[in-house]
Amino acid sequence: MNSKNMTPRRQMAVNAAIDKDCPVCHCEMVLPTAIPACGHKFCFLCLKGVSMAHLGGCPICRGPIDEKIFKKPKQNLDLKMDMPGSPAPSTSNSAEKEVKQEPVDEDVKPDVNALNAALNTAPSKMYWLYQGRHRGWWRFDPRVEKDIEEAYNHRMPITEVTICGQAYVIDIAKMTQYPKNNKGAGRDVKRVDSNEFDTLDVKGLAGVFAASGGAGSSST
Amino acid sequence: MFTLSAHFPPVFAHVHFCRMASQLPRRIIKETQRLLADPVPGISANPDESNARYFHVMIAGPDDSPFAGGVFKLELFLPEEYPMAAPKVRFMTKIYHPNIDKLGRICLDILKDKWSPALQIRTVLLSIQALLSAPNPEDPLATDVAEQWKTNEAEAIKTAKQWTLSYAQA
Numbered sequence: 001m002n003s004k005n006m007t008p009r010r011q012m013a014v015n016a017a018i019d020k021d022c023p024v025c026h027c028e029m030v031l032p033t034a035i036p037a038c039g040h041k042f043c044f045l046c047l048k049g050v051s052m053a054h055l056g057g058c059p060i061c062r063g064p065i066d067e068k069i070f071k072k073p074k075q076n077l078d079l080k081m082d083m084p085g086s087p088a089p090s091t092s093n094s095a096e097k098e099v100k101q102e103p104v105d106e107d108v109k110p111d112v113n114a115l116n117a118a119l120n121t122a123p124s125k126m127y128w129l130y131q132g133r134h135r136g137w138w139r140f141d142p143r144v145e146k147d148i149e150e151a152y153n154h155r156m157p158i159t160e161v162t163i164c165g166q167a168y169v170i171d172i173a174k175m176t177q178y179p180k181n182n183k184g185a186g187r188d189v190k191r192v193d194s195n196e197f198d199t200l201d202v203k204g205l206a207g208v209f210a211a212s213g214g215a216g217s218s219s220t
Numbered sequence: 221m222f223t224l225s226a227h228f229p230p231v232f233a234h235v236h237f238c239r240m241a242s243q244l245p246r247r248i249i250k251e252t253q254r255l256l257a258d259p260v261p262g263i264s265a266n267p268d269e270s271n272a273r274y275f276h277v278m279i280a281g282p283d284d285s286p287f288a289g290g291v292f293k294l295e296l297f298l299p300e301e302y303p304m305a306a307p308k309v310r311f312m313t314k315i316y317h318p319n320i321d322k323l324g325r326i327c328l329d330i331l332k333d334k335w336s337p338a339l340q341i342r343t344v345l346l347s348i349q350a351l352l353s354a355p356n357p358e359d360p361l362a363t364d365v366a367e368q369w370k371t372n373e374a375e376a377i378k379t380a381k382q383w384t385l386s387y388a389q390a
Contacts, residue, residue, distance in 0.1 A: 023338040024303060026247040050337060053304040059338035143246075160243055165304035 022046050023059055030141050031075060031208055038063040044073065044208055045141055049165030074209040079202055080127070080194065083142045124193045129202065130177055131187040136201035144206075148172070152191065163206075244272050248298060251341050263345050265296065273298040277309075277345065281388065282353040286380035287315070290388030294324075294348070296341065306335035307344055316376070316383040318357040318366035326351070327361035 022029045024046035031044035040060045042050070051065050058065060128145045129137040140148065144161045148170050151159035157173040160180065167180035170189060178186040192200065204210045252272065255265045262282070268274040277294040281287025293312040299305050309331060311324035319327040330339055330347055360366030369376040 024247075025245070026250045046337075049304055053301070055304065055336060056333070059336045062336070162245055165301060167300065 024050060027143065030143055031077065031205065033069065033073075033075075035063065036066050036069065043141075044075075045164050045206055048207075049163075053165055072209065073207070074204075074211045076211050077205055077208065079139060079205060079210050080125075080197070081142060081205070083146060127192050127194070127197050129190045129192060129197075129200070131189070132203055133187075136203045137190065138207060139202055139205050141206040148189075149191075245302075247303060248272065255341060260342060260346060260349075263349060265341060265345060273302075275341070278390075279345065279349055279352070281384060282349060285353045286377045287317075287352050287384050287388065290384035291390040292352075292388050296344075298341075303337035303340070306331050306339075307341060309344065309348065314383060314387040316365060316380040317352070318355050318360045318362055318369045319351055321362045325361060327359060 020028050022032075022041075022043045024042055027043075029041065029043045032041050033044040033047050034041045035047070035058050038058050038061050040058050040063075042059070047065070048070050050059055051067060051070065057063050126149060128140045128148050130140060132138055139145070141163070144163060147161055148159060151170070152172055157171070159170050159172065161168050161170060168177055169180050169183075170177045175189050175191075176186045177189050178184070190200075202210075252267055259265070262280040264278045265275045266277075268276060275296040275298075277296050279292045279294060281290035281292065290313075292315060295310050295312055297308045299308060309326055311320055311326065313324075315324075321327075326348065328347060328351060330336070330344065355369060357366040357369035365376070368379070
């Protein structure tokens, strides 16, 4: 398609479509974060992983990455946000009410489904949290959360996820997680429904503080 | 401005893939699907049946090079850190080239200090294909080959053609 023939609006739409996928994970961006100097955007965790791996700056243009963006990062985010993908990710949160993700595997949890059917409610979405270093809880990146939930539904006692380019072990049987290469640095994890989520001090998502719209306090 | 991301074509949104068994990162699954569905001309890359991080690669010698008519086998491995670390690539077929040594190791900056996670299997293989078209004896890995390439290019090209005929026939 010739870009000259496009209306500005159309051009913007095309750029947005190209923009949506993170150049590092090739998936729709979670917590899109721009490098201040060059403006190239990545998932927050992907960019943090790039920075931690010392790969020589921005993956696109090799410009400098200001490490300050990883210190107590804060974004306007819906703490209960869904995976990007199905509905368009909303920048002004709150507008988007919780959308049902894929139903829980019916073969594995017939009792829960039956119960839910009896209560005339859809199976409730579950959230995975990990313990903050000092206090409170963080919610996992929704994509990682989905992988853990999948493992849980398959009754796997243990699963592995990659966060910031590092392998982490999620011990579902013991409800802890630790970096694969450092079993000592364990933290508790929790699987909660929406109601329990609201009773907990959830600071943010994947290390990014919720500036607003979240449950629990959002201050440091 | 040239950006790598502008060259990423749309991904296949509708292909279902079970990740449970393998725990392969989505990116590797997506790259593999695209390599198989939309291969680069002159290059094939197929994942090993028992290890989805190991690829069997074939590169056809470019027409404009002494490697024309040859088919070169390579192995490509995605380490656990990929894409935070570069793929490991090696020629399995013997080749007379100043930037490829006896063990098939390749001297290519993007496989070493110039790796970026915005690069991918596809772009790496394209770069290797380009290296066959443009040997660079100023940055040699096989020093004897590079020396020959600099002092007597005609002779070097002749040898490269002979090796292609001897070792790189499919």
